[in-house]
Amino acid sequence: MRIGDHDWSLDAIGRHRWRGRMEPGRLLALARAVKDEGGQLVALWGTDDRRDGAGFGIHAAFLTSAGLAWVSSALAADAPAYPDLAHIFPQADRMQRATYDLLGIRAEGAVDERKWLRHNAWAEDEFPLRKDHAFRPAVSPRGPEAYPFIRVEGDGVHEIAVGPIHAGTIEPGHFRFSVIGDRILKLEARLGYAHKGIEKRFEGMDLATGARLAGRVSGDSHSAFAWAYCMAVETAAAATVPGRALWLRALFLEIERVANHLGDLGYLGNDVGLAFGFAQFWRLKEDWMRMTASLFGHRYLFDRIVPGGVAVDIDDAGRAELDALARRIGAEARELKAVYDEHPTLQDRFADTGVCRPELAAQLGLTGLAGRASAQAWDARTQFPQTPYDELDVSMATQRRGDVLARAEVRFAEVHESLRLISDILARLPAGPVHAPLEPVRAACEGLGWVEGWRGEVVVAVRIAADGTLDRVHPHDPSWQNWPLLEMGVLGNIVPDFPLVNKSFNLSYSGTDL
Amino acid sequence: MAATLILRKIFKTGFVSEPAPHADAALRTREQALHAEILKVFGQAVAIRHVDAGSCNGCELEIHAVNGPHYNIDGMGVKFAASPRHADVLLVTGPVSRNMEASLKRAYDAMPEPRWVVAMGECACSGGMFGESYASCGKVANVIPVDVEIPGCPPTPVALLQGILAAVSAGRPHAAG
Ligand code: SF4
Numbered sequence: 208m209r210i211g212d213h214d215w216s217l218d219a220i221g222r223h224r225w226r227g228r229m230e231p232g233r234l235l236a237l238a239r240a241v242k243d244e245g246g247q248l249v250a251l252w253g254t255d256d257r258r259d260g261a262g263f264g265i266h267a268a269f270l271t272s273a274g275l276a277w278v279s280s281a282l283a284a285d286a287p288a289y290p291d292l293a294h295i296f297p298q299a300d301r302m303q304r305a306t307y308d309l310l311g312i313r314a315e316g317a318v319d320e321r322k323w324l325r326h327n328a329w330a331e332d333e334f335p336l337r338k339d340h341a342f343r344p345a346v347s348p349r350g351p352e353a354y355p356f357i358r359v360e361g362d363g364v365h366e367i368a369v370g371p372i373h374a375g376t377i378e379p380g381h382f383r384f385s386v387i388g389d390r391i392l393k394l395e396a397r398l399g400y401a402h403k404g405i406e407k408r409f410e411g412m413d414l415a416t417g418a419r420l421a422g423r424v425s426g427d428s429h430s431a432f433a434w435a436y437c438m439a440v441e442t443a444a445a446a447t448v449p450g451r452a453l454w455l456r457a458l459f460l461e462i463e464r465v466a467n468h469l470g471d472l473g474y475l476g477n478d479v480g481l482a483f484g485f486a487q488f489w490r491l492k493e494d495w496m497r498m499t500a501s502l503f504g505h506r507y508l509f510d511r512i513v514p515g516g517v518a519v520d521i522d523d524a525g526r527a528e529l530d531a532l533a534r535r536i537g538a539e540a541r542e543l544k545a546v547y548d549e550h551p552t553l554q555d556r557f558a559d560t561g562v563c564r565p566e567l568a569a570q571l572g573l574t575g576l577a578g579r580a581s582a583q584a585w586d587a588r589t590q591f592p593q594t595p596y597d598e599l600d601v602s603m604a605t606q607r608r609g610d611v612l613a614r615a616e617v618r619f620a621e622v623h624e625s626l627r628l629i630s631d632i633l634a635r636l637p638a639g640p641v642h643a644p645l646e647p648v649r650a651a652c653e654g655l656g657w658v659e660g661w662r663g664e665v666v667v668a669v670r671i672a673a674d675g676t677l678d679r680v681h682p683h684d685p686s687w688q689n690w691p692l693l694e695m696g697v698l699g700n701i702v703p704d705f706p707l708v709n710k711s712f713n714l715s716y717s718g719t720d721l
Numbered sequence: 722m723a724a725t726l727i728l729r730k731i732f733k734t735g736f737v738s739e740p741a742p743h744a745d746a747a748l749r750t751r752e753q754a755l756h757a758e759i760l761k762v763f764g765q766a767v768a769i770r771h772v773d774a775g776s777c778n779g780c781e782l783e784i785h786a787v788n789g790p791h792y793n794i795d796g797m798g799v800k801f802a803a804s805p806r807h808a809d810v811l812l813v814t815g816p817v818s819r820n821m822e823a824s825l826k827r828a829y830d831a832m833p834e835p836r837w838v839v840a841m842g843e844c845a846c847s848g849g850m851f852g853e854s855y856a857s858c859g860k861v862a863n864v865i866p867v868d869v870e871i872p873g874c875p876p877t878p879v880a881l882l883q884g885i886l887a888a889v890s891a892g893r894p895h896a897a898g
Contacts, residue, residue: 328819328856335855343854346819371824374803376771376784379821400820401775404856420850426779426875470785483727489789490737496786500877507779509874542730549723717778720818 208273211240215276221442223274223591224655231280231289234267238295246271247572247585248296250666250683251303253310255338256281263287263312268655268666268683274591275657277668282312291317298572298688301719309336309406324399324720327352335407342407359385359393367702371400375706378716382705389701394694401720409680414440414514414645417677421667422509424682425718427467430459431660432667432682433512438593438656439669439680440514445652446645450637452516453594458632459508459517461625464661465536466495466507468618468625471713472540475615476547478707479556487543491536498532516642526633537626544619557612561696561708564609573692575663575685577712580617581609587659598635599628609696611711621661648675662686662715684718738793766798767889770808770832774825774861775851776815780842780875784812787878799885805831810888811865816844816851817858829865837868837888841881846870 208217208225215237217227229237238248247270254264262284269276282289291314293299303314304323311334314320322331327349329335358366364385371379379400385393405424409417421436422429434456441448469492476484496506502525503511511518521529547553563573568581578585587593588601604620606613653670663685672678693712697705771784787794788801802808805828817825829838840861843849848859861867871884 326820340855343852346855371821372772372828376773376781376788376801378773378778378781379775379824400824401773401815401818402820402856403775403816403818403851404854405851407854407856408851423777423779423850426777427782429779470782483731486790487730487734489786490734490791493786493789493791506877507782507875509779542726546723546726546730549726551723715778717776720775 208271208276210237210246210271210273211243213240215240217276217278220277220655221438222593224442224657225274225276226655227276227278229278229280231265231282234265234278234280235290235292235295237278238267238269238292241269241271241276242295244272245569247574247688248292248299249275249574249664250668250681250687251292251299251306252668252681252683253306253312253336254670254679255310255336257284257338263310265289265306265312266668266681267292268668270585270664275655275666277655286313287311288313288315290315293317293319296572297570298691301690302687308334310334311337321355324402326399326402328402335404342404342410354397356383356395356397357393363387364392380716384702384705386702389703391697391700391702391705394697394705396690396694398690398716399720401717403720405721406679406681409677412677414648414671414675414677417680418513419510421680421682422512424721425684425715426507427715428463428660428662428665428684428718430456430463430508430512431658431665433510434460435656435658435665435667436669436680436682437512437514438658439654439667440656440671441645441654442656443652443654443669443671444645444648446515447643448516449640449643450594451520451639452641452643454632454636455517455521455641456512457595457599458521458629459503459511460658460660461628461632462495462499463508464625465622465629466492466499467661467713468622469495469536469540471710472543472615472618472622474710475557475611475707476553478710479553481550481553484543484547484553487539491539494532495536498529502529513642515645516640518642520641521636526636530630530633533626533629537623540619540622547615554612556704556707557615558608558610560611560700560704561711562608562610563692563696565607567695568609568692571692571695572688574688576617576621576661577614577689577692578663579604580606580613582607585664587657587664591657593657595632599631601628611707614711649673651678660685662713663689682718682721684715686714686716686719689714690719737790738796766800767810767885768800768802768808769810769812769885770802770805770828771812771814772805772825772828774813774815774821774845774864775818775857776842776844780814780845783875783878783881784814784841787881792878792882794882799882805829806833808832809835810837810839810885812839812841812885813845813861813865814841816848817861817864819856819858822858822864825861825864838865839869839871839884839888840867841871841884842876843872843874846872849874
């Protein structure tokens with residue numbers, strides 16, 4: 208595969224997905240080449256490969272013009288280190304710090320070496336994702352440890368500390384605002400509160416249970432994670448999934464996108480005092496969830512995507528019902544869009560609030576729906592489609608303003624596009640089985656899955672051991688890249704607008720805390 | 722004009738707290754029973770403080786849903802409070818991550834008595850898929866006393882309401898300590 212002037216000798220491992228191994232120095236050169244051609248770093252993680260006399264591994268997934276490239280470098284068993292990538296791709300910063308906290312693999316030359324996922328649950332010299340670290344060690348309670356926030360000093364500057372428990376129903380996280388009056392000078396998030404050891408939990412699991420866990424990395428993106436995980440496992444096991452199952456997976460993914468977008472559009476109205484918007488969109492969302500439950504047996508489609516296919520089918524009556532509801536919701540969302548468009552307070556609060564300009568978005572790697580609202584025109588369903596998206600012709604929604612209004616506009620456009628896709632999928636669903644059991648795995652193998660979830664690209668890398676159990680799973684949520692942009696987007700805004708800006712991104716805590 | 726469009730939509734929508742044919746018949750009796758129960762116990766209303774102690778955020782989706790127009794919880798006297806100091810019920814989701822253990826205890830300690838703790842979802846009831854590990858304390862009862870456990874992954878809005886009812890109608894709550 209060529210990037211820039213170079214052939215990087217990567218091998219295709221499925222559609223639009225590539226695999227390569229190289230020296231750490233060459234990894235750095237590849238990162239530069241990807242940056243130069245306008246690509247991005249998507250994910251970065253580590254592995255403990257000491258089982259067969261090797262050391263550790265560092266892995267990166269790059270978004271390139273040819274698709275997603277998964278590149279690894281072998282590192283020493285003693286004091287493993289690789290060159291810092293955050294000076295090329297700033298979004299690597301927290302991923303590198305998490306990799307150190309979990310595995311003790313250092314990014315050499317990194318500016319920021321503060322801990323990230325480690326609060327006080329384990330000691331500084333302990334690395335829970337190393338294979339010789341127990342899943343459930345005897346825990347000795349440790350006192351709380353301070354986190355070195357970056358301080359802003361000067362006349363009239365003061366700090367507001369919020370969280371980890373918030374006033375509303377929000378996931379746990381800490382936000383440290385430095386303000387003058389009501390203006391935000393700096394915001395720094397401290398996350399990791401929801402860290403519950405998901406990656407360690409995967410180790411030794413059978414493949415089917417792994418799919419259930421993958422779907423619970425971030426519950427609001429259940430189908431995205433479950434599909435990405437299954438794609439990785441099926442790639443590793445060289446399995447062929449029945450066509451109807453792939454179409455049903457896309458149906459589930461679009462149902463999930465519509466559900467989340469409807470909920471967010473309601474909350475965005477609510478956050479500017481338009482309770483009408485909340486009531487209307489949540490009425491539509493509830494109708495949608497109930498239909499999902501009655502057709503597929505679960506309101507959020509949990510555990511409906513399984514290795515080898517899907518666990519549930521749809522009949523003709525169900526297709527007609529879902530199609531009719533999709534059309535009704537489309538029509539009602541259009542009416543509500545007219546209200547949002549005409550509502551002067553809402554427009555005033557949405558416009559020019561929480562701005563991420565396209566240049567900043569490109570520089571820091573803003574991705575997914577928030578990225579598309581800041582002119583980052585990437586959508587795997589459009590540019591790097593897997594079956595059935597290659598036959599669905601997805602049209603991508605983009606905006607340039609990068610404010611709350613733009614993120615709302617992208618959601619409106621995507622609701623309609625997803626509803627159109629749902630009707631299209633229902634009409635063209637191929638006949639046949641919805642599941643084909645995987646052949647047992649008899650040799651160690653690996654695979655990568657990549658799905659455009661409602662929030663952005665979800666990537667799951669999997670290594671299966673020779674006994675057929677999971678050796679290592681790394682699930683990646685797009686919130687990793689987007690959290691730092693939320694911090695930039697609120698600069699100069701007033702504190703009371705923070706909930707609105709935060710909701711317009713609606714990032715996952717659990718998905719990145721793991 | 723936004724106002725005209727809003728009014729037109731409100732009239733067209735009508736009342737949706739009216740149940741849909743299949744799932745809602747059960748819900749309505751529940752709503753009425755719950756309302757009566759809350760009136761009996763509190764004379765007026767019950768305030769709930771939710772704490773996410775490390776959930777996957779799936780349970781939160783249903784807490785949001787229960788605040789929607791189909792369920793009309795305000796009409797039943799159920800309110801979500803912004804602080805544990807204003808709450809009768811602590812609704813906890815997720816396994817308790819070790820990174821949230823201290824905060825959860827602090828929220829519980831801040832509540833006035835009488836107080837009830839409702840563990841919502843498989844994770845809060847048993848540790849769920851995440852279990853007990855270097856990073857997770859497992860179920861909520863491992864960290865603070867629990868009055869009611871609502872199974873489900875996530876529990877449906879109806880199950881959530883039933884669990885809250887079970888909590889507030891169940892005799893004496895936990896004493897301090
Ligand atoms: S019970 Fe299920 S939905 Fe709730 S936090 Fe646990 S995994 Fe998520």
